[in-house]
Amino acid sequence: MKKLYRSALFAGVLALxxxxxxxxxxxxxxxxxxxxxxxxxxxxxxxxxxxxxxxxFAVGVTGGATGTQASWTCSSSASGVASVATTDTGCRATxxxxxxxxxxxTVTKGNQSANAGAQVTVTSVTVAPATITIAxxxxxxxxVDIENISGQIDVTLNVxxxxxxxxxxxxxxxxxxVASQVFTSAMADMSADEIAEALQQITLSFRTDFYTINEAAxxxxxxxxxxxxxxxxxxxxxxxxxxxxxxxxxxxFNNTSGFHVKTNLTENNSATDSQxxxxxxxxxxxxTITAFxxxxxxxxxxxVTMNFCGTSTDTTAPYTFTRTCADIEAMGLAPTFSSVVAxxxxxxxxxxxxxxxxxxxxxxxxxxxxxxxxxxxIVITQIPSVGNRANWVRGDYSFAAGYTAPTDTGVxxxxxxxxxxxFRVRQGTTVIETGVTTPSPxxxxxxxxxxxxxxxxxxxLGNSRVISQTAVGTVNPLATFGVDKNVxxxxxxxxxxxxxxxxxxxxxxxxxxxxxxxxxxxxxxxSGFAQTxxxxxxxxxxxxxxxxxxxxASPTALNREILVAGTGxxxxxxxxxxVAGGTFVAVVPAQVTTYNHSPTLITNSLxxxxxxxxxxxxxxxxxxxxxxxNTSPILARLVYVxxxxxxxxxxxxxxxxxxxWAGGDDIEFQAVADDEVEILSTSFGLQYPGIFxxxxxxxxxxxxxxxxxxxxxxxxTRPQFLxxxxxxxxRSLTGVGGDDIPVxxxxxxxxxxxxxxxxxxxxxxxxxxxxxxxxxxxxxISAQQxxxxxxxxxxxxxxxDPATNNMGWVLxxxxxTGDDADNRxxxxxxxxxxxxxxxxxxxxxxxxxxxxxTNVRVLALANITPTDGFPFAxxxxxxxxRWTFTVSxxxxxxEIHAVxxxxxxxxxxxxxxxxxAP
Numbered sequence: 018m019k020k021l022y023r024s025a026l027f028a029g030v031l032a033l034x035x036x037x038x039x040x041x042x043x044x045x046x047x048x049x050x051x052x053x054x055x056x057x058x059x060x061x062x063x064x065x066x067x068x069x070x071x072x073x074f075a076v077g078v079t080g081g082a083t084g085t086q087a088s089w090t091c092s093s094s095a096s097g098v099a100s101v102a103t104t105d106t107g108c109r110a111t112x113x114x115x116x117x118x119x120x121x122x123t124v125t126k127g128n129q130s131a132n133a134g135a136q137v138t139v140t141s142v143t144v145a146p147a148t149i150t151i152a153x154x155x156x157x158x159x160x161v162d163i164e165n166i167s168g169q170i171d172v173t174l175n176v177x178x179x180x181x182x183x184x185x186x187x188x189x190x191x192x193x194x195v196a197s198q199v200f201t202s203a204m205a206d207m208s209a210d211e212i213a214e215a216l217q218q219i220t221l222s223f224r225t226d227f228y229t230i231n232e233a234a235x236x237x238x239x240x241x242x243x244x245x246x247x248x249x250x251x252x253x254x255x256x257x258x259x260x261x262x263x264x265x266x267x268x269x270f271n272n273t274s275g276f277h278v279k280t281n282l283t284e285n286n287s288a289t290d291s292q293x294x295x296x297x298x299x300x301x302x303x304x305t306i307t308a309f310x311x312x313x314x315x316x317x318x319x320x321v322t323m324n325f326c327g328t329s330t331d332t333t334a335p336y337t338f339t340r341t342c343a344d345i346e347a348m349g350l351a352p353t354f355s356s357v358v359a360x361x362x363x364x365x366x367x368x369x370x371x372x373x374x375x376x377x378x379x380x381x382x383x384x385x386x387x388x389x390x391x392x393x394x395i396v397i398t399q400i401p402s403v404g405n406r407a408n409w410v411r412g413d414y415s416f417a418a419g420y421t422a423p424t425d426t427g428v429x430x431x432x433x434x435x436x437x438x439x440f441r442v443r444q445g446t447t448v449i450e451t452g453v454t455t456p457s458p459x460x461x462x463x464x465x466x467x468x469x470x471x472x473x474x475x476x477x478l479g480n481s482r483v484i485s486q487t488a489v490g491t492v493n494p495l496a497t498f499g500v501d502k503n504v505x506x507x508x509x510x511x512x513x514x515x516x517x518x519x520x521x522x523x524x525x526x527x528x529x530x531x532x533x534x535x536x537x538x539x540x541x542x543x544s545g546f547a548q549t550x551x552x553x554x555x556x557x558x559x560x561x562x563x564x565x566x567x568x569x570a571s572p573t574a575l576n577r578e579i580l581v582a583g584t585g586x587x588x589x590x591x592x593x594x595x596v597a598g599g600t601f602v603a604v605v606p607a608q609v610t611t612y613n614h615s616p617t618l619i620t621n622s623l624x625x626x627x628x629x630x631x632x633x634x635x636x637x638x639x640x641x642x643x644x645x646x647n648t649s650p651i652l653a654r655l656v657y658v659x660x661x662x663x664x665x666x667x668x669x670x671x672x673x674x675x676x677x678w679a680g681g682d683d684i685e686f687q688a689v690a691d692d693e694v695e696i697l698s699t700s701f702g703l704q705y706p707g708i709f710x711x712x713x714x715x716x717x718x719x720x721x722x723x724x725x726x727x728x729x730x731x732x733x734t735r736p737q738f739l740x741x742x743x744x745x746x747x748r749s750l751t752g753v754g755g756d757d758i759p760v761x762x763x764x765x766x767x768x769x770x771x772x773x774x775x776x777x778x779x780x781x782x783x784x785x786x787x788x789x790x791x792x793x794x795x796x797x798i799s800a801q802q803x804x805x806x807x808x809x810x811x812x813x814x815x816x817x818d819p820a821t822n823n824m825g826w827v828l829x830x831x832x833x834t835g836d837d838a839d840n841r842x843x844x845x846x847x848x849x850x851x852x853x854x855x856x857x858x859x860x861x862x863x864x865x866x867x868x869x870x871t872n873v874r875v876l877a878l879a880n881i882t883p884t885d886g887f888p889f890a891x892x893x894x895x896x897x898x899r900w901t902f903t904v905s906x907x908x909x910x911x912e913i914h915a916v917x918x919x920x921x922x923x924x925x926x927x928x929x930x931x932x933x934a935p
Contacts, residue, residue, distance in 0.1 A: 055081040057089075057124040059107065059133040066099075066112045067142040074120055074135050076107040082127030094119035099137045112139035145179040149186065149252045149263040152218070163268040171222045172196075174250050174263065182255040188221045189249045190241055196221040221250075226272040228311050230279075235335030237277050237309040243270050270313070274364035276321075276354050277309040278377040288428050288477035290384075296428035298342070298386040299478040308336040308354055316359040325352035326385065346388035346427040351381035386427030389482035390437065393423030395472040396489040397498045403646035404555055408465040408495040409544035411645040412457045412502035416440045416470055423484070428477045438474045456500045461543055465499030501544035501645035507652055510536035510620065533626055539619040539641030539649060546614050547644055556619055558606035558648075559639035561628055580628050580635075582607045601651065602636050625656065632658045657777065663792040664692035664774045666739075677804040680748030680922025686741040688794065690774040697777040700784030701741035702872070703798075704769035705750040707762070708926060714771055715747065715866070716784040716874045741772055749806045750916070750924045758825045759811035759925055766803045770796045782839060782908070785872030806923045814859050815852045818895055824850055828865075828915040828927040836935050838909040846901045847915035847927060848889070853896040858888070859925075860917035863900045868929055869911045876904040876913070909934040 058077035066072045078087045091108035093101040098116035102109045110120055121134045153173045154161050161170055172188055188196040198219060228239045250263035286299035297304075306325065310318045322331035326342035338352075356363030397408050398419035405414065422430065422437065430437040441451040442459060444467060450458050459468060475481040488496045539546075539557065546556035560582030582603035612621035619641055629635050635656040641649040667689050674682050690696045702716035749764035775781055776790040787793060807813075816825030830845040847863060850856075865876045889899035900915075907913060912929030919925075 052082045052127065052129070053080040055079075055124070055126055055129040055131045057122065057131040057133040059120065059122050059135045061135065063136040063138070064110070065138040065140060066110070067140050068112045068114060069142065070112050072099075072110045072112075072137055073104070073106070074108045074110070074122070076122050076124065076133070078124055078126065080126075081129050085127040087124055087126040089122050089124040092121050092123075094121070098139050110137045112137075115139055115141040144181070146257075147176070147178045147181040147183055147252050147254050147261045149177075149250050149261060150175045151248065151250060151263055151266050154248070154266065154268070163266065165271045166225055166268050167270065167272040168226055169222055169224045171220050172248060172250070173218060173220045176217065176219055176252065178254075181257065181261075183252050184255055185253040186219055186221070187251050187253065187260070188223065189251070190223075190225075190246050192247075192249075193240070195223040195227075195240070225270050226311070226313065228277070230277055230309055232279070232307075232309075235307070235309060237311040239272075239311060239313050241270055242315060243272055243313045245269050272313040274310070274312045274314060274358075276356075276364065276377075277311055278306060278352070278379045278381070279309070280304055280306045280379055282306070282383060283380050286478055290427075290429045290477070294348075294384060296384040296386050296478060298345075298428070299480060302385070302387055302478075303339065303341050306338045306340065306352055308338075310336070310356060310358070310364065312358065312364070316363075318363060319357040319360070321354060321356045321363075323352050323354050326350065342385050342387050344388060346386045348384045349382040350385050351383070384427070386425075386476065386478050386480060388425075388427060389480040390423035390425040390430060390474050390476050391482075392421075393472065393474060393484050394421040395419055395440075395470055395484050395486050397470070397486065397493045397495075398489065399492050400646065404642050405644065405646035406492050406547060406552065406555065407544070407644045408493045408498045409501055409643070409645040410456050410498055411647045412500070413455055414646070415455055416472075417454065419489075420472055423474050423482070425476045427480075431475075431477050437476070438472045441471050441473060443469050443471065456498075457502075459500045461502055462499040463543070465495060465544070466497045467499055469497045499544060499645075501541075501643060501647060503541070503543055504647045505539045505541040505619075505641040505643050505649040507537070507539045507639075507641050507649040509652060510538045535623040535625055535637055535639070535654060537619070537621050537623075537639050537652065540617060541641070541643040541647075542617050544644040544647075545616040546619055546641075548614075548616060553612070553614070554608040554610055555642060555644075556614055557609045557612055557621055557639070557641055558601075559609060559623065559637070560601060560603040560606045561623070561625075562602050562636045563629065563631065564634040564636065579603050581623070601638055606638070606640070629656065629658055634658075663790055664690050664696055664776050666690045666772055666774045666792045666794045676802055678746055678748075678802055679804050680746055680806075682743070682746045684743040684746055686743075686770055686772065686796065688739045688741065688772050688774075690737045690739055690792070692737075692774070692776050696737040696739075696774050698775045698781075699739050699741070700773045700775070701743075702771045702773075702785070703743065703747070703767040704771060704795075705747075705765045705767055707765050708750050708752050709929075711871045712769075713750065713868070714769075714785065714872050715750075716771075716872060717741075717744070718874065719775070719781065719784050737774075739772070739774070741770075745922060746803075747916075747918065747924050748803060748922045749810075750926055751811050752926045753826050753928055756817065756825070757827050757928065758816050759814075761812060763808050764806045764810060764923060766800065766805065768798050768800075770798060772796075782906070783867075783869065783872070784874060785869065806921065810919070810923050811859075811925055815855055816850065818850060820894070826850075826915075826917065826925055826927050828913065828930055830913070830930045833933055835905075838934050840905065841907045841909055841932050841935070842903065842905040843907055843913055843932060844901075844903045845930070846899050847917075848900075849898045849917065850895055853891050853893055856896045858898045859919060860898075861920045862918045864916045864918065865902045865904050866914050866916055867904075867907050867911050867932075868914055869908070873914070876907065877902060907932050 056079045059074050060077065061074070064072040076089055081087065089103065091101045091103045093099050093110065095116060095118035098114055099110045099118040100113055101120055108120055108122055117136065117138050119134055120137055121132060123130060123132050151172060152175045154163060155171045156168065174186065176186060183200055185200065186198045187194055198221060225241060226239065228237045230237050246268050247265050248268055249265045251260040253260050282297060282304040285297045285302050285304060287295055287297050289295055306323060308321050308323060310321065318334065320331050320333055321336040322329060323338045326340045326345050328340060330338060332338065396419040397410060399406055400418055405411065417435065420438065422434065440453050441448050442453060443449065462468065469486045471486065472484040473481060474484060486496050488494050547553065561580045562582065563578040563580060609621055612619060623637065625637070635658065637654045637656065638651050640651045674684055678684055686701065698719045700716055700719050702714040704712050704714045706712045749766050751759050751764045754760045771793060773784060773791055773793045781791065818824055826849050828845065828847045830843055832844040833841055835841040849859060862878060864878055866873045867876050887898065888896050890897040904913065909932050911932050913932060914929050915927040916924045
């Protein structure tokens with residue numbers, strides 16, 4: 018309303034201002050409406066409470082100035098009866114004492130205030146006190162004889178909190194607190210029923226033989242001496258001026274005097290045995306044990322005696338004893354004590370009939386091991402795979418081989434087995450090597466009496482002992498040993514008659530009936546070779562194996578027949594692979610039963626011819642072994658015994674070249690060869706009829722079956738599939754006549770293919786050689802298979818001197834050298850001569866060949882472009898073309914020819930020149 022009033026007035030003023038600006042105006046405001054009267058209530062108007070209880074009264078406010086906050090204060094007419102406090106909602110009265118009091122509230126709101134009142138009646142409250150009684154005294158769950166109590170007892174208390182709150186339960190002996198239980202604020206979270214149940218019965222335990230120790234004085238003071246005592250209990254409650262006492266129980270303590278024991282034994286070295294039990298000991302073991310007499314009957318101690326680890330000693334205060342427990346290895350050890358008190362026998366180790374020493378924190382009974390492992394041995398033993406003897410060892414001999422572990426009945430030996438020992442070596446009485454496992458660090462010795470080995474053994478606690486080397490048996494009869502790390506020196510004795518003399522590892526024998534010897538020597542200047550009759554077989558080992566089979570058919574099908582060897586021969590895919598690695602083909606070589614030997618030298622022979630009675634491959638291996646077990650390198654010979662028969666060969670003509678064959682074509686022929694022992698090499702030739710009145714066969718060089726063409730490369734094969742190739746086919750051959758001019762006959766085409774296979778006997782230098790060990794087969798070639806050359810191929814060329822009509826195609830030898838008749842070197846040239854005006858070089862290539870009878874092989878191509886010009890000479894009448902050559906490996910008695918080949922591979926053959934003997 019007031020706001021609307023002012024808005025209307027303001028609108029009137031604006032209107033008047035518009036109508037009469039500058040006229041005087043008087044504004045009169047009416048008096049404001051007064052607020053309603055303030056009214057206050059306090060409810061409820063009357064309450065009754067007990068002492069300590071509270072009563073809340075609510076304040077009600079109406080009227081008063083609008084928009085203002087009411088506030089109030091509370092008061093009590095009798096604060097000794099009921100105190101009062103102001104709250105957010107009114108007044109709170111607390112009963113103090115029995116009586117009546119008026120509670121008044123005064124409320125202020127704005128500029129008005131008002132009062133209201135209520136009555137409170139306080140009545141008095143009766144509190145039931147808590148109770149506690151001793152219900153029983155037990156020991157070990159059984160009632161105790163209260164006239165003879167000792168050790169720990171359990172006192173059961175009946176507790177009823179009633180109207181009080183319990184803070185602590187206390188147990189006393191003669192008024193001295195011995196046990197208690199505190200109830201924390203956690204009980205506030207429990208219901209009344211839960212609290213009542215929890216407090217119905219409480220058991221407190223204590224030791225009647227409790228005592229305190231004064232280590233500096235070496236004394237022990239019992240809390241209660243023996244005699245009559247009174248047990249009681251009490252409750253501490255909240256807000257009470259005094260504890261709530263229990264009934265009392267008179268008892269009699271009767272504890273046995275004894276000793277409190279303190280020891281540093283557990284500070285010693287310890288270890289667990291295989292069952293997880295703890296043992297103490299070791300080489301440095303030592304313990305101190307201090308005894309504090311605990312006298313429940315009083316008296317003065319004169320002396321104390323302790324028996325421990327088999328030793329008994331006495332002493333005066335302080336009663337401290339030291340023991341090393343030397344030579345003790347036992348379980349369940351505990352000290353025992355005796356004493357003299359006031360002239361009489363005092364207490365012993367046992368307190369109150371229990372195996373304890375009072376309240377001592379001791380480890381007894383204990384296990385103590387101060388004894389090193391017993392038994393065991395260390396000897397130089399013979400290792401069967403090594404064969405050492407006479408107390409000689411080589412560098413890799415293992416001392417563990419002759420070691421026998423000791424036993425230990427205490428804490429036991431460490432694991433794993435072998436970790437209990439280390440080896441050391443002495444020279445005389447001086448230790449020169451420790452922690453060794455083999456003699457490798459030791460120097461070679463001249464005798465077997467230089468060194469001795471010891472084993473240092475220890476148990477899990479480190480109790481140690483030295484085991485010295487002893488003699489054993491007749492093989493190693495000494496308590497010392499010698500070291501020989503050198504292998505014997507071995508060699509073939511090639512000076513003896515009828516000995517295999519090959520410098521290589523392979524030997525060819527033409528027949529199994531050939532007699533030959535393997536002669537062997539071995540030297541050793543340190544441990545040497547065994548000399549007694551029983552040991553003569555130990556110094557030398559060998560084997561002889563015959564290998565047969567079909568390698569190509571199956572690499573694992575090779576058979577090894579062991580003629581001279583030990584047992585357990587190894588059979589593998591290849592019979593010779595192990596030779597290069599120095600391993601015996603027979604894993605266990607035979608020990609030779611008798612042979613010539615001295616302390617440092619062995620000689621022996623094997624009559625191969627008497628053992629090898631069949632053709633085939635033989636492997637002979639031999640080595641020497643000294644007394645230290647060192648074995649020499651293996652000397653091996655691979656012997657190839659011929660079967661005395663030639664291989665067989667079947668040849669088939671096959672080619673993919675269309676007919677007729679042209680000069681320069683590469684024609685392929687295939688064959689199948691077979692031999693009981695080996696097909697070592699092959700050769701191939703084409704036969705040209707009517708050359709110099711004979712049928713010449715032009716051969717390829719010997720071609721190995723495998724890449725190296727050697728024996729003993731697993732080419733034990735039956736059958737062998739062979740392939741021959743002509744290379745560049747020579748379409749025809751024509752010879753020269755006596756005037757060195759081509760003969761007038763038609764060129765000779767090849768009419769036969771010839772194949773050879775060779776088993777290696779005899780050795781061949783030339784592919785046309787035949788005889789035992791060589792087989793040949795032929796395949797005919799028809800005239801239609803080779804293209805016919807022009808009949809005037811060479812007749813159309815003007816060969817020869819125009820004046821004399823000779824010297825047309827000629828080979829000239831200028832020098833022959835070489836001391837070996839089968840390996841001569843020939844130097845010379847070949848020359849073609851013709852009319853200068855028309856003669857041109859007729860040849861695309863020139864070859865030098867060797868001829869033996871009807872067999873020809875190509876030696877070399879001559880120089881096609883000589884360095885002295887080409888043509889070589891031209892005087893206007895004659896023109897010469899010349900090719901120079903040098904060829905080797907030519908046999909005396911044979912001839913060499915030159916073959917000129919034209920572009921269509923037709924050949925013109927010069928007359929032959931003999932190769933002379935050296």
